[in-house]
Amino acid sequence: MGGELRAQDAAVGVGGQAGTGAMSAVGHELAEKVGGLLAGGEVRMFLGYGAGRTALRVRPRHVLRPEGAAGLVWNEFCAPSLAKYLLDEQEEEGRVGVLVKTCDLRAMKRLVADRRVDRGRVLLVGVGCAGVVDAGKVEALLVEPVVEAGVQDGKLVLQTRSGVRELPREEYLLERCLHCEDPNPREVDLLVGPEVAPWAARPRDYAEVAEVTAMGAAGRAAYWDRQFARCLRCFACRNVCPACSCRECSLEVWEPMWLPREVSVSEQYMFHFTRAFHVAGRCVDCGECERVCPVSIPLMKLNRALQKEIQELFGVERPWEPEEKEPLAMYTPDDPDFH
Amino acid sequence: MRRLERKDMRAFLDKLASAASLVAPVREDGVVVFRPVSSGEQVVLDYVNPVRSAKELFFPQTEVMFRFLPSPVAGITPVQPDRQTVLFGIRPCDLAALSLLDEVFLGGDYRDACWARRRELTTLVGMACEQPDESSCFCTAFGITPGTADGADIMLYPAGEWLGVEVLTPRGQALLDRVLSDGAVALGEIGPPGAASQAGAGGGAGEAGDRLQQEYLKRPVRLGDRLRVGDLAKELDDRFDDPYWEEASRRCLGCGICTYLCPTCHCFLVTDVPKRDDGVRLRCWDSCQFKDFLLMAGGHNPRPTKKERTRQRFMHKLNYFVHRYGRYLCTGCGRCVQHCPVGLDMATVIADLRGVSEHV
Amino acid sequence: MPVNWEPRIIGFCCNWCSYAGADLAGTSRLEYPPTVRVIRVPCSGRVNPQFIVRAFQKGADGVLVAGCHPGDCHYSTGNYFTRRRLQVARRFLEYLGIDPRRLRITWVSASEGQKFADTVREMTEEIRVLGPNRVMRDELWAAN
Numbered sequence: 046m047g048g049e050l051r052a053q054d055a056a057v058g059v060g061g062q063a064g065t066g067a068m069s070a071v072g073h074e075l076a077e078k079v080g081g082l083l084a085g086g087e088v089r090m091f092l093g094y095g096a097g098r099t100a101l102r103v104r105p106r107h108v109l110r111p112e113g114a115a116g117l118v119w120n121e122f123c124a125p126s127l128a129k130y131l132l133d134e135q136e137e138e139g140r141v142g143v144l145v146k147t148c149d150l151r152a153m154k155r156l157v158a159d160r161r162v163d164r165g166r167v168l169l170v171g172v173g174c175a176g177v178v179d180a181g182k183v184e185a186l187l188v189e190p191v192v193e194a195g196v197q198d199g200k201l202v203l204q205t206r207s208g209v210r211e212l213p214r215e216e217y218l219l220e221r222c223l224h225c226e227d228p229n230p231r232e233v234d235l236l237v238g239p240e241v242a243p244w245a246a247r248p249r250d251y252a253e254v255a256e257v258t259a260m261g262a263a264g265r266a267a268y269w270d271r272q273f274a275r276c277l278r279c280f281a282c283r284n285v286c287p288a289c290s291c292r293e294c295s296l297e298v299w300e301p302m303w304l305p306r307e308v309s310v311s312e313q314y315m316f317h318f319t320r321a322f323h324v325a326g327r328c329v330d331c332g333e334c335e336r337v338c339p340v341s342i343p344l345m346k347l348n349r350a351l352q353k354e355i356q357e358l359f360g361v362e363r364p365w366e367p368e369e370k371e372p373l374a375m376y377t378p379d380d381p382d383f384h
Numbered sequence: 385m386r387r388l389e390r391k392d393m394r395a396f397l398d399k400l401a402s403a404a405s406l407v408a409p410v411r412e413d414g415v416v417v418f419r420p421v422s423s424g425e426q427v428v429l430d431y432v433n434p435v436r437s438a439k440e441l442f443f444p445q446t447e448v449m450f451r452f453l454p455s456p457v458a459g460i461t462p463v464q465p466d467r468q469t470v471l472f473g474i475r476p477c478d479l480a481a482l483s484l485l486d487e488v489f490l491g492g493d494y495r496d497a498c499w500a501r502r503r504e505l506t507t508l509v510g511m512a513c514e515q516p517d518e519s520s521c522f523c524t525a526f527g528i529t530p531g532t533a534d535g536a537d538i539m540l541y542p543a544g545e546w547l548g549v550e551v552l553t554p555r556g557q558a559l560l561d562r563v564l565s566d567g568a569v570a571l572g573e574i575g576p577p578g579a580a581s582q583a584g585a586g587g588g589a590g591e592a593g594d595r596l597q598q599e600y601l602k603r604p605v606r607l608g609d610r611l612r613v614g615d616l617a618k619e620l621d622d623r624f625d626d627p628y629w630e631e632a633s634r635r636c637l638g639c640g641i642c643t644y645l646c647p648t649c650h651c652f653l654v655t656d657v658p659k660r661d662d663g664v665r666l667r668c669w670d671s672c673q674f675k676d677f678l679l680m681a682g683g684h685n686p687r688p689t690k691k692e693r694t695r696q697r698f699m700h701k702l703n704y705f706v707h708r709y710g711r712y713l714c715t716g717c718g719r720c721v722q723h724c725p726v727g728l729d730m731a732t733v734i735a736d737l738r739g740v741s742e743h744v
Numbered sequence: 745m746p747v748n749w750e751p752r753i754i755g756f757c758c759n760w761c762s763y764a765g766a767d768l769a770g771t772s773r774l775e776y777p778p779t780v781r782v783i784r785v786p787c788s789g790r791v792n793p794q795f796i797v798r799a800f801q802k803g804a805d806g807v808l809v810a811g812c813h814p815g816d817c818h819y820s821t822g823n824y825f826t827r828r829r830l831q832v833a834r835r836f837l838e839y840l841g842i843d844p845r846r847l848r849i850t851w852v853s854a855s856e857g858q859k860f861a862d863t864v865r866e867m868t869e870e871i872r873v874l875g876p877n878r879v880m881r882d883e884l885w886a887a888n
Binding site: 254257258262263264265266267268269270295303309310311312314315318319321322325326347350351354355358359372373374375376377378380381382383 | 801814825828831837838848850879882
Binding site for chain 2: 097098099102103104105106107125129130133184190191272275277278279280281283284285297305306307308309337339340343
């Protein structure tokens with residue numbers, strides 16, 4: 046991980062200087078530090094990542110004992126946000142440690158701002174992140190499982206049983222990473238790994254929203270009819286969302302029943318409207334909802350449309366930052382009027 | 385077994401579509417799903433398995449069971465499907481899942497009219513798996529193979545430039561007769577060109593067909609071969625209180641991806657929905673992974689935490705169902721393996737419980 | 745367009761201004777089309793955007809939300825929140841395929857019977873041209 050390589054990668058756009066070697070070195074440092082935190086009683090649990098079935102997959106890992114820390118990994122596939130698990134840990138006393146990337150830190154701050162998580166009971170371990178690969182996108186290309194994966198010279202190098210395949214890394218990153226403005230989380234309690242060089246983040250130009258808008262009213266209705274018709278109503282998008290943290294979800298209340306179990310197109314609109322609008326102005330733009338959707342509904346096209354509207358109407362420049370005062374929970378007397 | 389040229393596939397599908405309402409895999413916004421189609425060109429053939437399983441053709445996510453009228457003219461009108469349907473491209477795992485659900489809906493004293501009706505109306509054209517997904521497919525764990533045709537009316541076996549066509553039931557034969565009736569599509573004989581017409585080579589075609597079938601039945605499915613369940617059900621009798629359930633369930637998100645994608649999950653909720661002048665009784669999917677699934681009117685919840693709910697899902701499939709029906713309630717279709725966002729899926733749990741590696 | 749079809753509008757009117765305004769329209773014997781079904785709400789701020797979606801689901805061709813003029817809210821600030829929230833909701837519904845002319849948010853004071861009547865008339869004419877709403881509509885309810 047030399048300076049030359051770093052410069053070279055910066056030139057192609059999104060970072061990626063952390064090759065497999067560097068990533069696993071961070072993994073060792075992480076395991077060591079977490080082991081210490083647990084042994085010293087500073088945290089009673091640590092939330093990190095463990096290896097998944099193939100080299101492309103990781104799993105959230107709850108570490109309870111110092112010796113369990115050895116199973117922690119850090120690599121370019123550590124996509125899942127772990128902050129939401131903290132909601133399960135509210136009852137018990139003691140601090141919980143959690144590994145956060147910059148995007149996860151926003152999720153974390155959302156939960157703190159919504160007073161669902163007590164910042165004082167969380168120990169944030171930050172890690173610089175050069176971008177996370179969308180495992181689903183890669184898997185769609187391959188029949189064989191990936192045995193080993195890493196990044197070299199901005200390329201994603203995948204080792205399968207029958208050979209090595211190289212892919213242009215940037216094309217396989219999660220969309221959120223392309224917009225990442227600072228790969229190094231700030232305001233954390235502890236950092237692991239080296240500082241990651243920032244790359245030229247793409248501005249949010251809402252091209253995906255414009256695409257839908259351009260379809261015209263009838264076209265848009267047909268578009269969303271088709272997307273929503275695939276919806277399983279599995280609620281993964283809600284459950285994974287750091288802005289969806291109500292103790293009692295209105296979609297589960299029986300009286301009044303806002304959302305019956307029927308899955309007619311009409312009720313799907315009710316569901317998706319409710320979900321998106323409920324997080325409007327609070328969405329941290331992490332894209333986890335869209336990432337976990339098993340039927341690939343472009344949920345971020347809903348969230349982004351709301352972001353864009355809030356920006357345009359009320360001049361909120363960065364509605365995805367949890368530090369912003371919630372734009373829909375405030376007003377000014379000279380807000381634009383209806384016409 | 386006969387031979388269908390791959391170049392005739394589209395015409396074959398067109399004929400199926402004109403013979404009945406055809407449901408087949410299509411690619412929609414990059415996702416493969418079963419959808420009603422009107423012509424062969426909409427159908428995709430390069431798919432592993434549609435993301436939503438075939439069960440919803442027989443057990444829809446929302447099903448109107450009957451309509452009712454309020455008093456004084458109170459009455460009930462059953463709502464019954466009446467369209468002859470052909471389901472094209474169902475994989476062996478989903479076929480096996482239908483037979484498992486037959487046990488539930490038709491096996492006992494009670495015959496579920498809705499399920500039975502849809503089963504009777506649907507002809508199943510199965511498709512053997514040319515290329516199972518190595519990191520998620522694990523049908524062989526449960527004794528199913530890429531070529532298992534049980535339950536299909538017609539089974540297709542891809543073989544490069546052509547597909548082997550095996551008719552398994554009279555219903556399948558009737559459908560095929562209709563498809564072939566006007567001569568627009570014809571089936572050939574399997575074997576070297578002209579083999580069928582050569583005197584004394586009569587057995588050649590049969591043997592070649594058998595070979596093709598055998599090859600599919602023996603095709604390895606790496607993850608499944610590693611996870612063969614064997615006596616797992618028995619072992620689990622004593623593992624209700626295993627600390628594993630709590631440990632594993634910690635990472636559960638509590639969503640319903642696994643249960644709703646699963647071709648064998650069949651929990652439902654029945655509700656009456658009064659509309660303006662009448663009403664309907666609906667049967668809708670429900671999921672044991674939702675925290676209000678067992679919530680009772682008095683506020684008691686017999687499965688209050690993720691631990692109980694996770695345990696329920698896996699014990700039901702790997703133990704309770706086996707005690708009741710003698711079969712595992714999983715066919716290794718791999719949908720949960722592919723889509724669980726946190727890797728708490730059937731393959732992982734089997735590997736963990738059996739202490740074997742799932743890494744392929 | 746179905747024969748004998750008339751637009752159906754659900755009107756959410758705040759108790760303090762707009763409901764009184766609608767009342768005034770009636771007591772003043774102003775004529776306006778009988779297309780609006782008024783639902784009285786304590787404040788326009790009570791109108792959860794879900795109400796609007798629900799109205800479209802259950803067969804409304806248009807939704808009218810009417811409240812006190814900004815600055816005149818009985819609860820001081822309720823309608824300011826409404827203005828923010830429903831600006832976004834209206835654009836979002838448009839994004840989902842609802843024609844924005846089907847959702848009108850306006851301010852009607854207790855003395856503006858004429859404005860209420862005019863609003864309903866204008867909206868009715870606009871929706872008459874648009875025809876019945878089909879977006880988001882519950883098929884079981886959409887029989888007519």
